[in-house]
Amino acid sequence: MPERQATGREVPFRGGGFAPKPVRWVGLSVFAVLLAAWEIGTRTGWIGNLTLPRLSGVGQVFVDLYDSGLLWQHLLPSLERLAAGAAIGAVAGIGVGVLIGLFSLVRAGLVPLVAAIFPIPKIALLPLFVIWFGIGEGSKYALIAFGTFTPTVVATYGAVDNVDRGLIRMGQSFGLGWFSIVWKIVLPGALPGILSGLRVSLAIAIILLVAAEMLGAEYGIGAYILEAGSLYDLERLFAGVIILSILGVLTSWLIGLAERALLAWRE
Amino acid sequence: MELRIENVGHHYGGGPVLDRISLDVAAGEVLCLVGPSGCGKSTLLRLVGGLEKPAEGRVLTGGDVPEGCLNPISFVFQHFNLLPWRTVSGNVSLVLEGRLGRAARREAIADVLARTGLSDFASALPRQLSGGMRQRVAISRALATRPAVMLLDEPLSALDAQTRELLMEDLVGLWLREPFTAVYVTHNLAEAVRLGHRVAVLSRRPGRVREVVTISTPLGERSAATPEVAEAQAHLWHLIRDEAAAADRTLADA
């Protein structure tokens, strides 16, 4: 009988990976390390005064903004524009996207149009919107809505296309009506794609918010940043930019909440 | 309700798929369809269920639908086709909504889930269930509509062998309690001879009816060891063997 002996070489592990999992605190730590490097760098003079303002200086700007009540005076109109513009754009985009997904005629007619509109930098159209909707809130809503609209359309009809056809045939085989199939099968099935599209659309809405407020806005984060920029007041400029970042993180967090609430079935 | 398939032929871009199929299914009878891969079994089922229009021939139904029937022809699909965002009872509810009131619906759902042994899982989501349980949900959904005819397209082929055996027993039990008319497509000859009153053998593409084998032993008395059942299975294998080998060696788009 041949003697059994271990040859002593272990089988090397080569699996694992390719499976993102949530890791706590790392995101915050990255922020903390960057901010610490910034403060230490500017204090020691390793980063020059003209390169970057001091972090504590930017913090002081925040405190002043808050104390003087200017923070809300700038933030509230911005939030209102963002909410109104993005809501109009997203609702219209989801509506048109679903129609494209459902009707071949609409698809044939609108997909090339959307493809033509998508790459236009919406900022370039601001003067046009001012002529159409006036220098007031109207043109700002329009710019943000228009910018949110196109990516939402594309994400939505893609999501509708991706709904499992087997589920639709199932609905038909049980005699469900057209509206029931759309409402109970197509829309819930498209929801994951629509929500992940909204993540992108809302980030674009924040970008366009600043652009919209650069023209004829007395208050608003964009107006504040523009004013600071034209005076080369870097501390205030950074304060404004940080507010935008926080807005971005907040909207992304809100979508995450919506996903967790509406897509719990996805595990 | 009985079903009559009359000279049904069908073709797709790649040529004929079904060639003058004629079959009758009597009320309360289970007709099994076997045949090599790609011979058009699923296509025939879709034609019977009205999900596609036959290019030639027609499918007729006759007789009365059972009382309280909500959907005369109901499908059970190979891949279950459950809505992942609805619970077990929600998935059954889907096919009753708009047809039954709230109270009647709750009663019908409770009744059908009790019959299929799913009562404890009423509020579970499909992803929490095993394959066998998912197919039980799909069977419950079809039964809930009190169909006159059930169309089952390889309902057990996505399941492991043990689960398949259990579900086969369940199906026999359901039929014994309340006989239903069914067309049952399968690749598994053991399934066909356990569940079918008659088994139709289709040739490879384009599918033609080669032979219809009748098995007279009552469903409730069959097992793999029953002589007639074993004999029928051997006979079916003999019929299908060469076709299957030939079908296996054809290119899909040739």
Ligand SMILES: Nc1ncnc2c1ncn2[C@@H]1O[C@H](COP(=O)(O)OP(=O)(O)OP(=O)(O)O)[C@@H](O)[C@H]1O
């Ligand atoms: N929608 C379609 N368009 C074009 N060809 C199709 C379509 N559906 C089925 N076919 C072709 O028709 C033939 C029969 O398909 P069908 O799915 O009915 O076979 P089947 O007997 O159910 O096969 P299997 O046992 O593998 O399930 C196949 O060759 C398939 O490629």
Ligand SMILES: [Mg+2]
């Ligand atoms: Mg098939």
